[in-house]
Every structure is written in structure tokens, then in C-alpha cells.
Amino acid sequence: MISEIKNEIKEATFVAILLDETCDVTNFSQLSKVLRYVYKGEVYERFVGFHDVSGDRSAEALAKLAIDTLEVFQCKDKLVVQTYDGAAVMAGHLNGVQAKVREVIPHAVFVHCYAHKLNLVLSQAVSCISACRVFFANLSGFVSFLVHSSKRTNLLDTIVQKRFPKLAPTRWSYSSRLVQTVADHKVELEELYEHILENPEDWNTTAINEARGFLMMLRDFQFNFLLCVFGELFSLTDVTFNIVQSKYLDITFCSKEVEALKDKLNTKRNCGFDKIWLKTETVSDCEPARKKRKGNCSEATVKDDFRRMYLEILDTVIMQLNIRFQSLHDLKFIEMFDSKKISTFSDVFPEEAFQKLRTLYGKFFDIVRLKSELSAMFTSKQV
Structure with missing residues (x-):
């Protein structure tokens, strides 16, 4: 199964990592690891294992574990999103896991449920x-x-x-x-x-x-x-x-x-x-x-x-x-994929949202071509 997941990830362009930690029935702290990616037009979430972190649950140890997992699946350069719970060790904006991962992979945006925030x-x-x-x-x-x-x-x-x-x-x-x-x-x-x-x-x-x-x-x-x-x-x-x-x-x-x-x-x-x-x-x-x-x-x-x-x-x-909520505005580009708002973009292109996308993920796209394709999509009657 792991081999099959690796083969799918090889063909994927972007990958997200999801980590969550909880105690099992023996009171050991287990970290679940999930990779999310697009393969042949479909979104997949693949559970790739548990890891016992009872010995060290520091941000440094968990960040290393996340990066090691990405290296095992050869997708560190494809990582665009990391998502964890809101515990300080995971989500801390200075010394949390997400901050330490971004030191190594700057475009790995951290996303956390805002209702949970x-x-x-x-x-x-x-x-x-x-x-x-x-x-x-x-x-x-x-x-x-x-x-x-x-x-x-x-x-x-x-x-x-x-x-x-x-x-x-x-x-x-x-x-x-x-x-x-x-x-x-x-x-x-x-x-x-x-x-x-x-x-x-x-x-x-x-x-x-x-x-x-x-x-x-x-x-x-x-x-x-x-x-x-x-x-x-x-x-x-x-x-x-x-x-x-x-x-x-x-x-x-x-x-x-x-x-x-x-x-x-x-x-x-x-x-x-x-x-x-x-x-x-x-x-x-x-x-x-x-x-x-x-x-x-x-x-x-x-x-x-x-x-x-x-x-x-x-x-x-x-x-x-x-x-x-200080980073909320950085995710403004998500609005471009809100089906309820797309019709409004046919008259006025969402320039601010597009620039946010460019700032975060510009290295992954031909920006000129992307803007042209988005403009064509927004003005299409089939949208």
C-alpha cells in the first residue's frame, strides 16, 4: 500500500500533510500521519501510519517527523499546505511545528479550522x-x-x-x-x-x-x-x-x-x-x-x-x-474557488485574491498563463 501511495504521489503536483496526536488505550501518545493530494483529477487522503511520540512531543521533534515523512514519500518540494490542531506546540506562530516546517519549506502554508480557532x-x-x-x-x-x-x-x-x-x-x-x-x-x-x-x-x-x-x-x-x-x-x-x-x-x-x-x-x-x-x-x-x-x-x-x-x-x-486570525487575509485567494462568487468575477477580475495566490504559490505556476485561464473560466457561461 505504501508503495502504491508513493507511485501516486510521484504523479501529483501538490501535496498537503495532516498530523494529529492523541493517546491510545495504553496511554502512549500516537501521532497519525496523513497525506492529501490530487491524482488523476481526484483528491485523495491517504493515512500513512502512526508514530509513537511519547518520548518527545516538542515542536522540534514533531517538525522533524513531518519533514522526514515528506522525504520518505519524496514530496518535500511539493508540499503546499500543512494542517494540524490548534495546540501551541503545533500551531504556534513563532516556535510551533508549523513555523519550524516553514523555515525549511517556506510555501507550506498552515491552515487551521477557523471555527476551531x-x-x-x-x-x-x-x-x-x-x-x-x-x-x-x-x-x-x-x-x-x-x-x-x-x-x-x-x-x-x-x-x-x-x-x-x-x-x-x-x-x-x-x-x-x-x-x-x-x-x-x-x-x-x-x-x-x-x-x-x-x-x-x-x-x-x-x-x-x-x-x-x-x-x-x-x-x-x-x-x-x-x-x-x-x-x-x-x-x-x-x-x-x-x-x-x-x-x-x-x-x-x-x-x-x-x-x-x-x-x-x-x-x-x-x-x-x-x-x-x-x-x-x-x-x-x-x-x-x-x-x-x-x-x-x-x-x-x-x-x-x-x-x-x-x-x-x-x-x-x-x-x-x-x-x-492575523493570517486570515493571506488566504483570500480561496475566494476565487467559491462557486457562489465566481459569477461576479466575470465583470471584475479578483486581482487582490490573485496577488495573494501569487505571493504564496507563484513558484508553482506560469502566472501569466494562470491569470489568462482564470479569466477565461470566470467569463465562461458554463461556470
């Missing part, structure tokens, strides 16, 4: 801020407590009459639905936990203690504050998330939507805190906890602490949007 933007906002990590861990605790027991699930159906979304912590669409569910049914959830505490004879000690903890959490000021913050944040990011999933060929449109999202977040950053604070005071049953400080800790100081947390969350999201 938005997931990573939100994930980064959480991982950098301890209060946010605790908040989402507690949210997941709600789900675990209620779904891992048929008796508790029945109580959930009876009192709340709404199931939590299925656990999928790495998907931020899941986190969005979870935040929305808890926010919309906060009163019913409090009633559920109060029911458990008021009927201790029906529940074991573990359930009673956990119910008491979750009830205190639902009434905690900081928990409610973050529930409001992420509720508003997700209401903005969910829209952009859906757009970049459905409009992935329209790079200009996706770029505008990402910029629009950043503008909205900057507006929230500049004048959104007071609204969040007032909303939290309305829905929370207690005052914000005052951190231990030397001297007097006034209400104004406590509010300033929450303001700093709010700004840190939004600044992190905006910064990650800038970093992770």
Missing part, C-alpha cells in the same frame, strides 16, 4: 485566569452531579424540566449552552438543591454535601458575575462561530466578521462593566466577598477588583483574536 480564543481566556478556570470547572460539576445518577436526573426533569447539554468540555459551543442553561434556570436549580437539603432522608451524605455546595455557588456573587460576563460574551462569539463555520470560503466576509467581533468586544470593554455589575447585584443573593488586604477594604476597592477581572477577560479574548 475561535474555540481556542475562548479557551485561552479561561486558561489564563484562575477565577475563570474555577468557574467553568464548577459549571461542569453541575452536569456531573445531575447526570451521573438516574434519581438526580429524574429530579432535574421534575423541577427544572430542562436537561443540561452533554459533556464536551473542549467544545466551546458546549460551554455557551451550559452557561445559558444555568442562567435561564438558576431559580429552578436553587429549588432543586433546596429540595435535596430539605429531604435528607431520601439522599445519601455525598449528595447532600454536594447539593449544599452547589446551592452556595448559585448564590455566590463572583459566580453570578462570571455567569453574566460569559453569557454576554458567548452571545457575541456564537454568531461569529456559526458564520466562520458556514462561510469558510468567503475569506473577506469572515475577516469582516472577526473585525466586527473585535469592535463589539472593545465596546463592551469600554462601557460594559457597569451593566454587568448591576445585573449581578440583581440576580445574586449575597454581596461580593472582600479580599484580605492591609488596611480598609472598601466597597469601591472590591468593585475595582471585579472591574480588573472583567477587563482581563476581554483583553485576553481580543489579544487572542489578533494573534490567531
